[in-house]
Amino acid sequence: MVLKIFFPQCCNMADSGLLIGHWLPGQDSAVVLAVVHYPFIPGQVKRYLSQLQNESRVALAVLGSWSMPKDGQEGMESFLKDLSTIFPQGRWLQLSREMGQRGFTCHVVQREGTLLGDEGDKCNGENGDGGRVIFIHYDQRKVMLSQLHTLEAGAGAGAGAGAGATVTGAGPSELRLVFSTVAQSQPLFHTDKYDDGPLKLTHWQSEGREGSIIVELAKQASVPLCLLLTWLLSLWTWLCGIRLLNLQPVRFVSSKLSTCVQLSYRTEHLQTVSSPKKALGHAEFMRKANIFVSFFVDVALGLLLISWLYQENRISLLANTLVPAADHVAQELQELLKWLMGAPAGLKINRALDEVLGRFFLYHIHLWISYIHLMSPFIEMILWYVGLCACLGLTFALSVLSDIVALLTFHIYCFYVYGARLYCLKIYGLSSLWRLFRGKKWNVLRQRVDSCSYDVDQLFIGTLLFTILLFLLPTTALYYLVFTLLRLVVVLFQGLIHLSVDSINSFPLFAMGLRICQPYRLAEGVKFRVLCEEPGKPLHLLMEINPLKFGSVMQWYRTPTYSCYPKDSWAALCKKLFVGELVYPWKHKSTKKTD
Incomplete structure (x- = not known):
């Protein structure tokens, strides 16, 4: 014993x-x-x-x-x-x-x-x-303040679920009892x-104990600030709940703007931080601390961006650069359309359809250029006021940038939708007519392909339509391919912006700071070292705490966000692109966890 x-x-x-x-x-x-x-x-x-x-x-x-x-x-x-x-x-x-x-x-x-x-x-x-x-010496301060995590790989969903540790040579129940006794x-x-x-x-x-007194004074001073912030947030929530703002067009537009989504996300997090309720456990405390530090750093970066933008008249320089850049993009699109209206890469395409599609898209570009020049006198003033939103955080500035890119490339999105709809219509028409030749049809009620007998007139009309669609398909596919590539370039740029916003929102800054400055606060186990072994006296061991790995810190303490993830797998995305279905590779996907 x-x-x-x-x-x-x-x-x-x-x-x-x-x-x-x-x-x-x-x-x-x-x-x-x-x-x-x-x-x-x-x-x-x-x-x-x-x-x-x-x-x-x-x-x-x-x-x-x-x-x-x-x-x-x-x-x-x-x-x-x-x-x-x-x-x-x-x-x-x-x-x-x-x-x-x-x-x-x-x-x-x-x-x-x-x-x-x-x-x-x-x-x-x-x-x-x-x-x-056996004497096991331990640092009481580290044991008191540390939070041990289980070493099992699948335990990431329950951050802070107990002070257990799996250590070779000592049962996890005994260590759990030791740490819980001290805590x-x-x-x-x-x-x-x-x-x-x-x-x-x-x-x-x-x-x-002086540090503890300072912490207690800071807690007492934060109470009125939290009450004021809670009142302001309740007022903001009441304004957002006005019936006029909940009408379907307004709700639809706000759900598509990254700025509105980020504003809603930050409002929810501020409500969590300013809640007067005390954190019930380690996981809730770390979540509040990570949100607070993330918001503080976000606002600090936004203020740095504002100080850079409003110095040396950079807003005017940006406004003067924006209109020529939009004109340059429009001119490049016009040159691209003129190239498609000729004999692109030596391809023989349908001249009549090519002329109709080319003129249709050129007219849209003409309207877009007119709109840009109409708005050019007001762009500097718009950018001046829009730049002020960075005081709410760098994530708001990036969200506004994403919305500006979406508005400036709206004509490219329209071209993609037009080309995709025409291409999809031809693909589904050809597939339906191909089933006609094989004596089959699509059963809408049963959602399957059944056998069917057709008369001579139906086969003749089907053959005629199949031939027309087949010979018009290369021209439509060419326009669809070009504008799909342009749309994917824009989506890729917006995806990088969304990824940056998501990284700032979800990165556990407070947990990483603890891991760097006080690694014993986040631990994954303990180890023992012989401290003193003298004959005639008990064995003395030193219990040391193993810090949690940085990857595990990210897994345990990453703040749940709306996160941008691919909507479909790569195989499903390629299939949609092939058949001409509209794809939105990035979507807001909720990853909230219930405690």
Whole structure:
């Protein structure tokens, strides 16, 4: 039998006193949490522990005594030994350490009064059952603040679901009990050796409680700010709920604008952050912290963009560049259409249909150029006001850029829709007429192909239509191919913008900062290192925390967003492009997780 004693490193040099801790149920292990310094009154210690029972979820008790002999404290060890009769326990630990030595001396006293590990057993570091006594030293601050994650690969959906760890050589249940015991004993750490009171304790906060006070003051100061933000968001939600804004045309247009989608997304996240409800668990706290830091960095980048745009008259330069660029694109499209109206790449196409389609598209380009020149006097003013939206964040500026690209290339989208509809009509017409030649037809009710008999007139008309569509197909396919490629170029550019916005929204900045600055806060397990192994004394191990890998941090703490993902697989996308169906390769796909 091995008796494991988890001892905090902060108590290695503590003054003599009593050990406060918890015996792990079902385990032959004890977790030392604090040391009560001498002088003390046993009755006060009992009242203090009974008070902690109501505040803490851990059954705290006096585990034994701690002796650190100093000058003027002769007879302290015998005095502490006699306290086992005042604090009756199943086991009473007597730990002592001499100045200048690393190892501890351990005696275990049973409730009946028999001394285990005395003299002969003491030299071998064994208890009376023949088992060894092992001290496992741990950094109480790191254990208190850390969050252990399970090592199983499929556990990413339940971030922060418990302080469990799978460690070779130690059962996961025991480690879970150790970490949960330290975490749930927080009321014990409210008193330390510097407080005015009858009891003086040494624990992990004894040397750094000033930071905790600053955090508490920041929490108190954030309450009125959160209330103000909540009121403003409720007012904004009420304005968005006006019936006029919920009409079908307005809702349809807003759902297609990336700026409106991003605004809705940020509103929802601000409501989450400004909620006065306290985070219930580690996962919810990390989600709020990641959202807050992401929003803060987003706004900071947006303000930097504004400061760059409104210096050296860059808005005017951008407006003066935008109109010539749009004219250049329109002229290139005109040249492309004139090339298609000739003999493109030496292909022999239908002259009449080619002339009709070419003139039809050229007329659209003429309308687009007229529209651009009509709006050119107002473009600088529009860009000046639109640039102000960057104060809401860089993601808003990128969303506005995506919408501007969509508006400036709207004629290319129209060309793609026209060409796709004509091409799709011919493809489905040819496939239907091909079934006619084989004596089959498409059953709309049963959604399958059935056999059918046709008369001579139907076969003649079908053959005539099939021939016409087949010979007109190359001309339509050529226009469809060209404008589909142009549309895919625009979609690819917008997809890169959406990917950038999604990365800023979902990247766990707070979690990554913790992983870099305080890697013990996010851990995936522990490891043990031999700290001291001396003959005649118990074995001393040091428990160290393994930090979570950066990839695992992304998997656990990535903020769910609306995310842009391909709507179809590559095979389905190629099939749609081949038959002429309209494709929208990027869509807003919800990836929200329920806690």
